Amino acid sequence: MVTKELVSNCLTTSFDQIPDEVKIHGKLSLLNWLGVTIGAARDSSIDMLVDLSKELQSAEQVSLYGREEKVDLLMGVLINGTASHIFDYDDTHLDTIHHPSGPVAPVVLALGEHLDLSGEEILHAFILGCEAELRIANAVYPSHYQLGWHITSTTGVFGAAIAAGILLKLDEERLSWALGIAGTQSSGLREVFGTMTKPFHPGKAAQNGLLAALLAKRGFTSSNEILEAKRGFANVLAPEHDLSKVNSDWGVEWELAKNSFKPYACGIVLHPSIDACIHLKQEVNEEDLEYIELKVNPYVLELTGKQNPQTGLEGKFSIYFTAAVSFLKGEASEKQYTDENVKDHTINNMMKKIRVVVDDEMKEEEVLAKAVLHDGTSIVYKVQHAKGSLGNPMTLEDIISKFKGLASGWSYESVRDGYIDSFLNLESVTSVKELARGGN
């Protein structure tokens, strides 16, 4: 009955019943998703997907954000969904290490453009799709993730199917079939992390979930209890699970409200150290500095202990590079993680002044930083909740600034800047087709 109840919950929750706070979080999630997507849209892996769409003579149906080409509906969600996860700079539901927008946002934007829906319609579907996938993630985390599944795509395919099914106006039976068709395509192995195939996961989940809904709409039959059946999703993909989490407190608790946004373009464990180094930069002149000591949780060094990163991507796994560049540049956005910067002489010299001490007493979201100067004096700064964590969320200004930084490489300035207002006032957008083209 879990699947049936989820379907019923999704189909009976009207837009008006969603709290304002959740709607705001939904709009910020979409704007954040759009920024990371535009920012990575010229990546070579996206060039490859676009090249494939040309070989397939894909019809010009929907927009690729951050590019000029148009492709067909299913190809569009694959490409936009993949782009959004390339920088690993997208949103995070911390309880399940899930990036909820990745598989759902491309679906509502592409269907919204294809069917010319309103902003309110796509925001409604987006919120419910994210809510569904995050609740399914709660039900199977952590055993499912620990076994080796990339939870963003394995559960994201359900979120994509729910969002698409709502926009396609499926009834209860067909929406349950859509979940059946989606669930039997659930996939994504953590083994491919560190390759182009990791960001491919949310794109493929988006595409598979949308395909499921498009087929169910036509009467394509499937299981109507895919989540709980003996040979269904939870039993086959999660050694331990608690499916009661899927529907409990529906409409009262909102998982999407726990979504967080990264201020820095690297793993969350580095964020406290970045906060500290940016702060110390304001208090210390570089020429006076002897060294910076960072006291961190042991897990931080285990994950990001690379001493000599050779590429920008490897720089994201080096606390030495990350702390050095944060101190020198005052930020740690995607622009800092370049192949040039990891070999830059000034930054390399600064890396030698970063000392890391591990301490079991330090929590993962904390750091105790100490800048020791040549004259022997020192400045101590403690971070308890890194920026971007739930205890210290990014402000609206932070998110807009992040979007502008990411989108700045795209030449369509008028489109790009128009998006900020449009997405922050999505309920007022009457035509997502116009929105996609930079109108509204």
Next chain:
Amino acid sequence: MVTKELVSNCLTTSFDQIPDEVKIHGKLSLLNWLGVTIGAARDSSIDMLVDLSKELQSAEQVSLYGREEKVDLLMGVLINGTASHIFDYDDTHLDTIHHPSGPVAPVVLALGEHLDLSGEEILHAFILGCEAELRIANAVYPSHYQLGWHITSTTGVFGAAIAAGILLKLDEERLSWALGIAGTQSSGLREVFGTMTKPFHPGKAAQNGLLAALLAKRGFTSSNEILEAKRGFANVLAPEHDLSKVNSDWGVEWELAKNSFKPYACGIVLHPSIDACIHLKQEVNEEDLEYIELKVNPYVLELTGKQNPQTGLEGKFSIYFTAAVSFLKGEASEKQYTDENVKDHTINNMMKKIRVVVDDEMKEEEVLAKAVLHDGTSIVYKVQHAKGSLGNPMTLEDIISKFKGLASGWSYESVRDGYIDSFLNLESVTSVKELARGGN
């Protein structure tokens, strides 16, 4: 090293190194696949997929066998692959309950048409793709299947990627990436059995595997040890596995040579009883018959004990209907399993004369049949190896006859009949593009 060795084995096995017996089996597998595909091509689920391809404005790149429409390369393999499994009448590798052609044949035919390759090239790729997927299946069977995975699609995606990768002339590194991209899409839950989503599985595996190879060709990076890695395919999807089976005796033992073809359009457990009833029909006049007793393995009644099937599909799970129709019509092809036949008065009367006795001593492939006449005399007939089993395989004439029966509903007679010669002499076909259009 398992993935690397498999890639190397596939890339170094030339067409000439494949034994003639395996080549013949490959061609029969393709012809058998083509028949079941054409036969089911007008199913309503295929209409739905074609309708979706119209919404997507899919380009007219490759043929749909048994239909007039053309669709793009990726959509074509999805649709043809799905059609092939609708009747559950396709080939079977009995050791793993795997239908090897389903995910591989649509890929080699579509790529062969798209790139205009030769018959020898696609036969070569087909044989190696099937060999790879069956060996991977051997390595994870039975725990993987028992957990709930549909082994045809979960391992078929690798076969599709191998076959496509060979035709796209990938080098070792890129073919290993293709397996990485394929493996992370591996999916298909047995929960959806009994719905339209079951035959969707080999189609989706074909599409996912082809997509993997098309991306790897462009340099899309992925894991190069997807089969054996800690968070790779075997460890995550199979509680128990023996990956040594993937490469052992490569080039000496051929799993594809163990592929079998179904003479009857229902589960294999019913085949001995059908053999017996068709035989008894030749010895007994219907009006003299009091009853037929079938002594079978208990498993047969457990799986096919339906006394009053209401649909043609349910008839496949009724030994009473199946035996009755086999005795009356002398065959058990797809044409017998109709909604009309299960309600037919004459057949229903005959069903009352079928008695089933279970006996642990009987093997699954055996039946002891006894026809008892009104005058008290009886005729006994024992089947030890049902037709279509490895001990009593279908002859070339049987397979051609099955193809003709399945293809007879398609109006393109000249195309259809030309296929038989073309597929049986595939090495001589110079243009698969012409072949697809009925030439050669």
